[in-house]
Amino acid sequence: MRKRDFAGTRVGAVGLGCMGMSGVYGEAADDEASVALIREALDHGVTFLDTAQAYGAGHNETLVGRALAGRRDEAVVATKTGLIIETTPTWKITRNGSPEFVTASAEESLRRLGTDVIDLYYLHRVDPGCPLAETWGAMSELVAAGKVRRLGLSEVSAAQAAEAHAIHPVAAIQSELSLWTRDPLGVPGARAGSVPGGAEGEEMGDVVGWCAANGAAFVPYSPLGRGYLTGTVTSADFESSDFRGGNPRFQGDALKANMAIVDVVRTVAERHDATPAQVAIAWTLAQGDHVIPIPGTKKRHYLLDNAAAADLDLTAADLAELDGVPDPVGTRY
Numbered sequence: 001m002r003k004r005d006f007a008g009t010r011v012g013a014v015g016l017g018c019m020g021m022s023g024v025y026g027e028a029a030d031d032e033a034s035v036a037l038i039r040e041a042l043d044h045g046v047t048f049l050d051t052a053q054a055y056g057a058g059h060n061e062t063l064v065g066r067a068l069a070g071r072r073d074e075a076v077v078a079t080k081t082g083l084i085i086e087t088t089p090t091w092k093i094t095r096n097g098s099p100e101f102v103t104a105s106a107e108e109s110l111r112r113l114g115t116d117v118i119d120l121y122y123l124h125r126v127d128p129g130c131p132l133a134e135t136w137g138a139m140s141e142l143v144a145a146g147k148v149r150r151l152g153l154s155e156v157s158a159a160q161a162a163e164a165h166a167i168h169p170v171a172a173i174q175s176e177l178s179l180w181t182r183d184p185l186g187v188p189g190a191r192a193g194s195v196p197g198g199a200e201g202e203e204m205g206d207v208v209g210w211c212a213a214n215g216a217a218f219v220p221y222s223p224l225g226r227g228y229l230t231g232t233v234t235s236a237d238f239e240s241s242d243f244r245g246g247n248p249r250f251q252g253d254a255l256k257a258n259m260a261i262v263d264v265v266r267t268v269a270e271r272h273d274a275t276p277a278q279v280a281i282a283w284t285l286a287q288g289d290h291v292i293p294i295p296g297t298k299k300r301h302y303l304l305d306n307a308a309a310a311d312l313d314l315t316a317a318d319l320a321e322l323d324g325v326p327d328p329v330g331t332r333y
Contacts, residue, residue, distance in 0.1 A: 001045035002310045004292050006120075006217050007150050007171045011076050013310040014281060015048030016041050016303070017221055017296030018064055022056030029056070030298070031063055037303060038067035042074045044307050050174075050221070050294045051113075052080035052124060053105050058112055065114035076119045078172070078219075080154060081105045082135065083124035083195075093195045097127030099138035106142050118142075120172055122152040125193055126201065132163055140168035152219075157192035158205035161214075170216050173207055174294075177220035177287070179229055179280055180249070180261055180328040184208050184218070185287070194333055212288050220284045223293040224306075226250075229280040231262045248330035257329040264325045268318050274309075277302070281309035283322050 003010040021034040038049065049068075051060045061079055068075055081102050086092040102123075109118060121139060126132055142148040150171035153161060164170050175184045176194075183190030186206030193201035211218040226244055227233050235255070238245040249258060265276045272279070277295070284293040295306045314322070 001307055003045075004217075004289065006048065006076060006292065009076060011048040011292065012045040012307070013285060013292065014046060014307050015050060015219070015292055015294040016046050017294040018049060018051045018060055019055045020296040021063055021298055022060040029059065029063075031066070034063055034298060035067040037298065037300060038064065039071065040300060041303055041307075042071060044304065046303070046307055047074060048076050048078070048219075048292055048294065050078045050219070052083070052122075053109055054080065054083045054085040054124060057085075058108065061109055061112035065112055069114060072115055077113060077115070078120035078122060078152065078174075079109050079113065079118055080122040080124035081109070081139075082127060095125050095127040095129070097123065097130040097132070097135035099134055102135060102138045103142070106147055110147060117146065118148045120150045120152050121148040122154045122172070122174060123156075124154050125195060126153075126156060126160060128201070132160060133167060136164045136167050143168065152216075155193050155195075156204075156207070157202050158207050158210040159202065160192065161207065161210050161216075165214060165216075170214065172217040172219050173211055174219040174221055175204075175207060176222045176332065177208070177218075177284055177293075178223045178225045179265065179283055179322060179325055180225045180258065181222070181332055184220075208287055208291070212290050216290070218288065218291045220291065220293045221296075223281050223284045223295050224277055225280070228255075228258065229262060229265055230275070230277045231266060247333065249328055249332065251330065254328075254330035261325045261328065264321060268314070268321060271318070272312060272314075274312055275305055277305055278309040278312050279314070279318075279322070281306060282312040282314050283319070285310070286314055286319055 084094040152172035154174040184207040190204040191200035192204045269279045
């Protein structure tokens with residue numbers, strides 16, 4: 001697999017989002033299969049792994065820690081603080097950016113991951129009840145203590161990134177980016193801080209460009225549109241525990257209308273003898289050499305399919321065609 005630079009470390013150009021391994025998309029967690037998948041990902045050069053304290057109330061971090069036993073040095077591990085998620089039936093989300101919470105949750109993450117240092121520690125969402133400077137200051141103290149190597153932000157505006165960067169370097173920003181969610185590219189009106197059922201913050205601005213200008217990686221999550229851009233989701237028949245069941249873009253008429261986006265992706269894929277998933281991921285990679293997408297999966301054949309996107313070169317004509325897909329119907333949350 002081709003590689004990209006993260007803070008001076010070479011990592012696979014396509015990473016792995018591990019959230020779905022903790023039951024977020026309906027299927028029951030299969031820890032043994034997930035551990036095997038993470039280890040196989042390392043075998044194929046997928047070395048940039050993403051988890052969070054909030055995924056499965058710590059289950060996901062524990063899972064990643066198990067998978068990396070004896071192989072810790074092969075991976076760059078990112079986890080997150082500042083967000084508490086209650087799963088079904090409410091999907092209630094609470095933000096907590098207090099220094100006390102950040103410090104305590106870092107210790108918990110270290111224990112669950114079975115490591116003495118976190119490679120990349122994100123603030124999952126900015127807490128409007130706590131000044132960003134206070135949260136970021138507490139996180140920077142973890143770097144000074146040797147418990148964290150680099151700091152990142154998730155779903156922030158360019159202005160918030162600049163505020164944090166003035167206190168301590170921002171090594172990465174993670175936000176949703178795909179062919180049907182282009183908010184971090186500076187789409188007018190796009191707001192930072194989105195969570196299901198939560199209030200949005202200030203205008204996002206060109207976060208991808210900010211990262212390029214300031215030496216930070218940009219890490220797109222859900223580059224496959226939560227599976228939709230693969231063309232395999234054709235109905236809104238989701239299990240009650242599947243997060244997508246309440247997502248407006250997956251409902252009825254919206255789901256059907258959004259197939260116009262998938263049709264373009266399929267056309268480009270056929271041109272390259274590739275899969276729609278590979279084209280969708282390759283489009284995110286084409287947004288800059290500092291971009292490292294983290295598609296998630298629980299299945300081996302999807303892992304291999306996604307990893308192969310690192311070697312797919314889209315032409316200028318391909319990119320122009322993909323850039324011209326219609327706007328999605330329905331909000332992302």
